[in-house]
Amino acid sequence: MNLEKVIFGFFIVLSLTLNVGFVLGEYSNPDHHSVYELFGVVVVNLIATGLKLGDRSQIGALLLATSLVADFELIAAALEWTFAVHIIGTGITPEVMTSIVSLAGGALVANIISVVILVSETLISRM
Amino acid sequence: MYTSDELSRVSFIVMREMRLPLITLLTVYSVAIFGMVSIPGPEIDGERAYLSIFHAFYFMTYTATTTGFGEIPFEFSDGQRLWAIVCLYVSVVTWFYALGSIVRLFQNEFFKRAVDELRFALSVNRIGAPFYIICGFGDTGSVLVRGLNDAGMHAVVIDENVERIQALKLRNYKTSVPGLYADASVPKHLLEAGVTNQFCKAVVAITNKEDVNLKISAVARLLNPDVGILTMSKVDVFEETLATLGGEVHIVDPFKTFAKVLNACINNPAFYALNNWLVGDKGATLQSYVHPPVGGWIICGYGRMGMEANHVLTMNGVETAVIDPHARKKEEEVATYIIGSANAKTLNKAGIANAVGLLAAADDDGQNLSVLLNARSLNQNLFTIVRQNSHQNELAFAKADADMIMQPTLVTARKILLLLIAPLLKHFFRYLLAKEPGREKLLEHVIKSLREKIGDKKPLLVTIDFTREKSSAVIQCLDAGEHVLIGDIISDPRNRDRDLDLMVFVIRSAGKEVVLPAREHKIREGDQLLFCGTAYAKQLLKSTLNNEYTLHYLRTGKFKLSSYFTQWYARKFTKA
Secondary structure, three states: OOHHHHHHHHHHHHHHHHHHHHHOOOOOOHHHOOHHHHHHHHHHHHHHHHHHOOOOOHHHHHHHHHHHHHHHHHHHHHHHHHHHHHHOOOOOOHHHHHHHHHHHHHHHHHHHHHHHHHHHHHHHHOO | OHHHHHHHHHHHHHHHHHHHHHHHHHHHHHHHHHHHHHOOOOEEOOEEOOOOHHHHHHHHHHHHOOOOOOOOOOOOOHHHHHHHHHHHHHHHHHHHHHHHHHHHHHHOHHHHHHHHHHHHHHHHHHHOOOEEEEEOOOHHHHHHHHHHHHOOOEEEEEEOOHHHHHHHHHOOOOOOOOEEEOOOOOHHHHHHOOOOOOOEEEEEEOOOOHHHHHHHHHHHHHHOOOOEEEEEOOOHHHHHHHHOOOOOEEEEOHHHHHHHHHHHHHHOHHHHHHHHHHOOOOOOOOOOOOOOOOOEEEEEOOOHHHHHHHHHHHHOOOEEEEEEOOOOOOOOOOOEEEEOOOOHHHHHHOOHHHOOEEEEOOOOHHHHHHHHHHHHHHOOOOEEEEEOOOHHHHHHHHHHOOOEEEOHHHHHHHHHHHHHHOOOHHHHHHHHHOOOOOHHHHHHHHHHHHHHHOOOOOOEEEEEEOOOOOOHHHHHHHHOOOOOEHHHHOEEOOEEEEEOOEEEEEEEEOOEEEEOOOOOOEOOOOOEEEEEEOHHHHHHHHHHHOOHHHHHHHHHOOOOOOOHHHHHHHHHHHOO
């Protein structure tokens, strides 16, 4: 068993599952999407990205790329939330909620790709 | 770059041929437009209307091309209509003339050749990886190109026969194989094929004419002193000239090669089986050995093949009888020489009833097959070797059920293919065949391990270069001052306690070949390694060579930490 792989896998799968949790629900209904969950997804995703830094193999590069995509979309979603509530002050209207959830949905796809790559690499090398 | 020459030649031809049609077209247009502009049009709102230059050009554009949209932008006056009639007839005729000139140019054989040559030279330049120039795309050439393609190598083809080049373009190769219909012995065409290109590894001259092959070899040597030259020759005189060209020259003589194989078959059936299995002969296995019997042999057809075979057979103490329509050329060690064509009468005279073997070696397939049938009816238990000259007769020969089929084109193609994709193989064979104690045991051992590892799967011969581009992880390890052993890279990444399904034959370190190297053999930069294994083993091995994490695991059994964070953590907390 490779301890590094366990930590890797833990964070990658955790960020995917949290992401799914946030996106689930009626997409324009602010009651169905918790800001704390979004916070959790952003943090776990950033940790996962940090863990992927340094891997010089081809697959490592691909994993890092998907992780960066997820980061960008989640940070954009978080920024939009902050702007709506604190800076512009419109609050979370259904339009804002829809936009935030679609960004998080994009990040979800990137996270799914990450997990697929991770699983298939493990299956191929069977180490 | 040679293509710029070709490009300027083609564009020069186009420009020169199009000069007159274009000038005529221009003149007709300008006169017509000038006329349309200056002829007074109808009266509109009390004023005389004239066509603008733009409208006149627009009118001419659809009139000259016979599109005919009508009178735009206003109804013409009769004066304009009269001029329009003149314009229409003259400009349409001029258009046809110009189009005709282009069509005629594109149908010109000389122009088509120039365009083909340009295209060919451009696609050769685009390859950007090591490639071989194959001159001659007959039976030998097509087997060779197919083999190179399967091994993932690039080839370009020149052939004198336009149909063969057309056939080449229809084949389903994995990489594109540019083909040119031209005489390969003309220096210009060899240049177009990229003989001076930095990626050109070798020129293979295998046309069916001896003198053309010789000329191609000589021209290639003059154009590029460093390029490898491989050629087929069946005549001793040519072989002597070729050998003195200098540089790397390999001459493949299918009959001499066959004679060697026959000799190996008689003396060392295991080696013959191994050789056939490695080259991928149909139905060859490592289990069944062929044993040509020693006793009386009859050779029908005493050409180059008959002579070489006779030489080998007599060397091995076999008494031979020869049947040939031509008179004996020189004194040879032939016990019986019968002049005439092979039939029941001559075969009986040669002692077919008591013979053990028959060699049908004429250069005519029909004759060889009929001799085979004839001889079988006279003696059921004959060991038969038959020469197949044309690939097209494959099915008939397969049905003939001979013990050995000798196909000169196939022998040549395989020999050249092995020289190109597995240059180290000859060292391996030479080592196995050396007359030293223990070598036969070793051969048995090699065959046993190959049988265990590869079994019924298709064996692949693979050459690995330990260079920075092709084995980055290995070189990285060596740069760090660590050792990489052969045993490390051939272990299975899925379970390092067992090896991949392959067998390392030879490694060449610093110009010295080591046959069947030990697992502890240290790899150095620039080494070349030859192994035989399954396709899957090849894939895994090649990925190990370029993946530092897999290589680290195979070398040490530990997982290399890949992320900066875990590396930092390990440094900080495990050492303290």
